[in-house]
Amino acid sequence: MPVTQILSWLILGVVGLLALPVLYLCIVSIAATLDTKRRKQKTVAYPPPRARFAILIPAHDELAVLGTLLDNLAGLHYPKNLYSVHVVADNCTDTTADLARSRTGVNVHERFDKDKRGKGYALNWLLGQLKNARLKFDAYVILDADSVVDPSFLLAMNRELLQGARALQGRYTVLNATESPSAALRWIALSLMNHVRQLGRNGIGGSSALAGNGMCFSYDLLEEHPWRAFSLIEDYEYYLELVEHGERIVYVPDAVVSAIMPTTLAQMQTQEIRWSGSGASQPVRQTVWMLFRSGARNADFVRLEAIAEILTPPLSFLLTWCLLALIGSLLLGSLAGAYISLILTAGVFYYIGTGIYLLRPPRKVYMALLHAPRFVLWKLWVLLVLKRRKKNTGEWIRTSRTASEP
Secondary structure, X not given: OOHHHHHHHHHHHHHHHHHHHHHHHHHHHHHHHHHHHHHHOOXXXXXXXXXXXXXXXXXXXXXXXXXXXXXXXXXXXXXXXXXXXXXXXXXXXXXXXXXXXXXXXXXXXXXXXXXOOOHHHHHHHHHHHHHHOOXXXXXXXEOOOOEEEOOOHHHHHHHHHHOOOOEEXXXXXXXXXXXXHHHHHHHHHHHXXXXXXXXXXXXXXOOXXXXXXXXXXXXXXXXXXXXXXXXXXXXXXXXXXXXXXXXXXXXXXXXXEEEOOOOOHHHHHHHHHHHOOXXXXXXXXXXXXXXHHHHHHHOOHHHXXXXXXXXXXXXXXXXXXXXXXXXXXXXXXXXXXXXXXXXXXXXXXXXXXXXXXXXXXXXXXXXXXXXXXXXXXXXXXXXXXXXXXXXXXXXXXXXXXXXXXO
């Protein structure tokens, strides 16, 4: 058999493997678009506030940004007697705790533990402190210290809780999207992962994932499934635990939380390694088998759909492989491979375009697309090289942000 024919068959095999994740992304894109149109036809109405919230803020040396969030939370459109703010100053070496104490109504909890470091341990400890103090709330909201929330954030969460939701995820987006091309491209990436995909997954009956910021859990849920997620991707670890036990996380697109993102690729490096799953508590194949076995036994679509999400490669991988398959097919004269690769490439661009169409970003975000090839190459470098280095699979490292921070 000629070498060219062997290569053509190999390319067809590759595009066959790519077809399923691209099809999945197209399905959730369509579902997200339909859901958005349905929501636009409705008048946004919030029921009277009833739920009592504890807002939990893990903070490790966050002096530069925490004050902005605390001032923001003081202006929420929600009765002051129905929510309280709790900051856990975790292993801080600066005056984060003093800053929090200077704000009226903010409860400050200081924690020092050099062995159990990181957001997961801080949250577990804080929840234990509140329980020991016999402070009972209807729900707990978790926010990162470098964020701000929409004034109606708690109203939107209250609405979903009253409708029976137990685990919720707000829309997590970028606060400084126009500050640099890298921040703008991060806005696109987060819009796809944390809006299009979340909205689409809920639309087809699946569960939203947890994004780590803007999460909300009912008291009953945390009693049944205590927070014991301590890996570098503690939010994703807890999401998988909930889904495995049959819980469905509801995406709340009008509960918006915006965070400051690094403005250069160098600053984003540690964040990207952490978000990509470095430090996961168990291998992917073990997680997939666990969900498949549990989903099949219980005939549960939520658990089975989560497998599709887990097995969908990063967008940079999908796009790169689709383009390489297209180029290879053209060079080998394989019309079948070229047609299929072209369709798959179009599917990936349709997914990207859905995020831009639904959210209509500022002009600078469109201009940042000129830097997309460099961004994709950087992502591949992080995922294929940096992520695998041993020093990047252990302890949490604080992400550097803008140079304007004090």
